[in-house]
Amino acid sequence: MNRPLPPLPTAIALPGVKRHRRRGSSPALVAAALVVAGLALIPVGFVLWVLSQSSWETAASLVFRPRVGELVVATLLLQALAVPACIVLSLAFAWLTERTDLPLRWLWRALGVAPLAVPAFVQAYAWDGTFPLLRGLWPAVLVSVLAYFPLVYLPIVTQLRRLDPALEDVAATLGERPAQVFFTVVLPQLRLAICGGGLLIALHLLSEYGLYVLVRYDTLTVAIVNQFQAVYDGPAANLMGVVLFALTLLLLLLDKWSRGNRRYARVGAGVARPAPRFRLGRTWPFWLLVPLVTTALAVGLPLVTVVRWFWIGGSEAWHGAALTSATLQTAFYALLGAASVTLAALPIAWMSARAPGRLQSFIESIHYYTGALPGSIVALALVAITVRFALPLYQTVAAVIAAYALLFLPRAIIAIRSRLGQVPVELQQAAIALGKPPLTAAFIITLRLAAPGIAAGAALVAMGITTELTATLMLSPIGTDTLATEFWARTAEFDHVGAAPFALAMIILSVPLCVILHRQAMGVSGQ
């Protein structure tokens, strides 16, 4: 207690003065964020360039023709059928797993997320292998719903779990029947979740390629990729890309309009009291059919099909060497892509968490909108630009990585931003007061503590890359064989057996994605 303090071993240097930096982020950080935002605008620049390059006559002759009209109608028809179907199915599914006494709810909850482990084109492959004669619009709608409904199921579940049951109790005391309570109290509060998830599905359907090729349903994206593969960098594909761009904008506007201006009171991350469960009574076997049939088709069918082909193929179809090489190449792209995308996401994520302002929200909205663009447009833009301005980059790994960055930046930004925001700014200031220069303090304290979020963001990107098909097909250097492109090459030759190992590998590699998303939706804090 009375021991004297030993003398301080190191003398503290005398201060040197510096000019004050007024409030705001460091200029280098802002510059980095602006450069990334500039790259994200490449596809928009491409669209403007295509519009300025083509004369009105050529544009009109390429765009206003019956074929393009048919494709637009087919694309919109698919949206109009599949998106509402996804929403209705997800609402029923979520209500059954969250608000009723349905048996085995934990299992259905997990299986409700599981379809995300099966890439959409693998879904279609399973469908095509099982019902080879069912093709066209209705199979396209069905497989789209099976592949993508979890994207709206997840936000609905998250929101249902956050709702304050007191509101429902109040409605019940005001004399509303349970069904009425659901429609008048619960459903309006799910509006944002439904809009957000619905938009996400609509954007995926717009950019999906493999699924619709396999069920023989021509959408705009299918036509663009086919046209591109026939004539690289031709005006026809580019102009259809502009039409697709317009459809994307239309969806984003529709979403903005449907969200409305009404505010819903936000409640805390969790509610102490669980919501009451609706008793299904003797009708439960009937209700059980909803999750049972859905997951049997969305998870069971692809798994059984893939395993069956795999089994039939035996050791001859194993393609050990090809599988190893494809897995390694996929890992290479996934790791390089995840690292680059995470690095590119850091400046803007840092600004959002630490110095929000007008410039930051402007840059974020750029990423939000460009991140919604289909992979085919991104690929068209990168090909057009590399061919004209940076030929050495044409068909290189760098171009593929750039495409992944454009496609997956938003999810990395969101994951990193929320985690950075959770690190108290006081910790970094404490480190600075203890003599660490600001940059050092940022690295050893803030980034160190946000590492789990950064890793989660990187993992989400890596898994997205593992199953990315469209842009990889359009951009990758000759000789590239990723799991997705190998799978695709074999299905194109109707080699179902040969494709099975690659499908299985992609499914296995996507399982962690489902686990992460499931934990987020169920409100388990991911450490």
Added chain:
Amino acid sequence: MTALSLEDISKSYGPTRAVSKINLQIAEGSRTAIVGPSGSGKTTLLRLVAGFEAPDAGKIHIDGLRIADASVGVPAHRRNVGIVMQEGALFPHLSLIDNIRFGIRKSKDSKAHALALMDLVELDRSMADRQPHQLSGGQQQRVALARALARQPRLMLLDEPFSALDAGLREQLRSATMRILAKAGVATLLVTHDQEEAISFADQLVVLRDGRLVQAGPPQELYRAPADPVTAAFLGQAIVLDAEIRGGRARCILGEVAVDGQQTSSSAAKILLRPEQLRVVPAAEGGTWRILTIEQLGPQAHVKVALENGGAETCLTFRAPNVDLPPAGSLVGLEISGRAYQFP
């Protein structure tokens, strides 16, 4: 020598003036408390001294060295100013001893130094390898104090370090902190919104309001002779009365009382009495005050009285010791001890 001096310091955030023309000196080894309601600019002042903000005008000196003015400043990490924040701000990924060593990690004796600091802040050496989440709030603040003392700072800043603790622990840690800082001999600046804490902690009390320095001086002096009625009420319960001053005595509704302060003859002066100067005495006959209500607070009671034949404007409310208080409705007398203070 002054450990810290602020000269005409001003700082605005956009159109809002956070602090305006603050002048302040802190003597070596002394303890100063800045007290003010939220939004008074006290935290801004602390951040300016720490170097997390830059002043728009004015100069800051530490140990006679100018560390900031309107255009240039020493970066925060080179000021060697210790800081303890509201909730400790311990690094959650480092053990207790690594938190304490954080600022001196490069030196080879840092471990011995950190252990000696643990003794100083009265933490058992066996806790060295605990993680911050295994410590109580009070222990966390002791670690934060040790961590800030490790670099032998020229000045210690405490940003409401006790406010997150519960009442009993708060007082205990406050007196321990005073003891530790005295032993370390470092000049300290405490920021708090709790006037009781400020009065008991400081040699010098500084009252801020709306970004301006209202008054600075020894705490007892400010309590007894505050600059204005608002400051008086902020530093403790105040009974402010209209009075007529004549020859060093004030005539008010409580009768006649000797005054300190201005002592200028005036027919419309304001005087201050503290509740501890008032005593409720049972009146046999002809008591002039009637007790309207008594609100129990335990050891004390809020007593509301009014003149028997005066109106509502003669109403007074004050805290009185809860001993032999006559029941509500009784007629009583009020005795004054000590002197009243005349506001300038």
